[in-house]
Amino acid sequence: MLELRPNCEQCDRDLPPDSRDARICTFECTFCAPCVDDVHRGVCPNCGGDFVPRPIRPPDALLRHPASTVRVHRHTP
Template identity: 70%
Template sequence: MLALRPNCECCNKDLPPSSVEAMICTYECTFCSTCVEEVLHGVCPNCSGEFVRRPVRPPEMLLKHPASTERVIAEHCP
């Protein structure tokens, strides 16, 4: 199950579970769409993987399986 991390690892922008701006790589590194396009040019700085839009978990399922509250900042973000 996806952790649904709460922030962009580059600019620290909030990315709530309902955000359609959240992008993830195969390891669930999480970035906002602006950083993915303008800063990272579509390549994850942590694993060199590609990004896809993170799915939105339905609100009723968030009650059962809440999103992560752990904020992560990428070491290799420009």
């Protein structure tokens, strides 16, 4: 099950579970769409993989399986 991390690892922008701007790679590295497009040019800086839109977990499933509250931030340009 996806963690649904709460923020962009690059700019630390909030990415709530229903965000349409969240992007993930195969290892669930999580970035906002602007950082994926403008900063990383579609390539994950952590693993070298590509990004896809993060799925939206249905509200009833989110109640049973809440999103992560652990923030990950790269602290690099």
